[in-house]
Amino acid sequence: MPHIMELLGKARVVVKDGKVMEVGPPEVEWCPLFDKLKGIRKITAEEVRKNIEFRISDFGLFTDKRQLLELDTYVAFGASEVMMSGLRRGFLETTVTVCDGAGTVISGNPALVQGIGGRMSGLIETEPIPETIKGIRVNGGTVLDPSSAAIDPAGGVRKAAEMGYKRIAVTIADAKTAKECREIETELGLDLIVIAVHVTGVSQEEARGLLENSDVIISCASRHIRELAKPLVQVAVAIPLFALTQKGKELVIERAKDIERPILINTMELPVVPGEKQPKGLV
Numbered sequence: 698m699p700h701i702m703e704l705l706g707k708a709r710v711v712v713k714d715g716k717v718m719e720v721g722p723p724e725v726e727w728c729p730l731f732d733k734l735k736g737i738r739k740i741t742a743e744e745v746r747k748n749i750e751f752r753i754s755d756f757g758l759f760t761d762k763r764q765l766l767e768l769d770t771y772v773a774f775g776a777s778e779v780m781m782s783g784l785r786r787g788f789l790e791t792t793v794t795v796c797d798g799a800g801t802v803i804s805g806n807p808a809l810v811q812g813i814g815g816r817m818s819g820l821i822e823t824e825p826i827p828e829t830i831k832g833i834r835v836n837g838g839t840v841l842d843p844s845s846a847a848i849d850p851a852g853g854v855r856k857a858a859e860m861g862y863k864r865i866a867v868t869i870a871d872a873k874t875a876k877e878c879r880e881i882e883t884e885l886g887l888d889l890i891v892i893a894v895h896v897t898g899v900s901q902e903e904a905r906g907l908l909e910n911s912d913v914i915i916s917c918a919s920r921h922i923r924e925l926a927k928p929l930v931q932v933a934v935a936i937p938l939f940a941l942t943q944k945g946k947e948l949v950i951e952r953a954k955d956i957e958r959p960i961l962i963n964t965m966e967l968p969v970v971p972g973e974k975q976p977k978g979l980v
Contacts, residue, residue, distance in 0.1 A: 699711045699713040703895065704748065707898055763826070765812045775815070776915055779866075780807075793868070795823075797823045801849050802841070854882075867892065876910050878910070892914070895917065897919055904925050912940065913941065916937045937969075
């Protein structure tokens with residue numbers, strides 16, 4: 698089974714044996730984040746290929762040389778960065794995320810959570826890589842299904858609860874899974890924070906479902922999320938992170954405590970999404 702990930706404007710990439718086998722067309726023309734970080738002025742299939750090949754060569758994505766521990770940050774308020782700070786400050790007990798070569802992972806190690814997620818985009822499917830799974834275990838993580846590397850956030854939440862955790866953050870990418878996680882939270886008496894990621898191109902109905910059942914959402918290049926969100930807190934204006942609930946707001950504040958640069962705090966009507974700063978080709 699190959700590894701499949703969507704990145705850089707939701708372009709679908711297939712990787713097998715550490716080689717890029719297929720690159721699909723991106724859905725977005727320009728992303729202000731990748732322009733800022735990588736100088737990419739126009740997203741093309743060739744730029745996508747170069748980016749994924751860099752991730753493979755630089756830190757071993759989809760290979761047995763995957764680098765798993767990291768505390769450096771690439772964006773100030775990404776999903777992994779927010780969870781890392783939540784763990785470091787005791788706001789969270791553990792997290793449920795996904796990793797190439799392992800699938801769903803439960804971990805309370807901030808460096809492992811950042812190492813897994815800091816360079817991860819929308820992972821669609823993956824296959825087990827024994828060295829990656831071993832590395833996760835050595836560093837205090839639990840792989841939900843080592844035999845298949847299944848991506849199952851709801852199953853990860855159940856497993857985390859079985860391990861005795863209550864204050865859990867989980868990343869999800871669809872409304873059905875978000876709702877299922879909420880149902881598990883109620884059933885098991887958890888204090889769950891649902892973080893929605895990889896939402897570029899979702900329908901209006903899907904956006905509504907995500908917003909109804911998430912505490913934090915990364916807006917990516919989603920027009921509907923920007924139009925429908927009623928956030929309590931917004932971070933950034935080009936690719937906004939929206940905190941939608943009180944506990945989502947508190948988690949984002951925990952992250953803000955770790956930011957060493959000056960931060961502007963103000964009150965205003967949200968969201969603020971100036972058109973010239975948004976990705977070109979919002980979908």
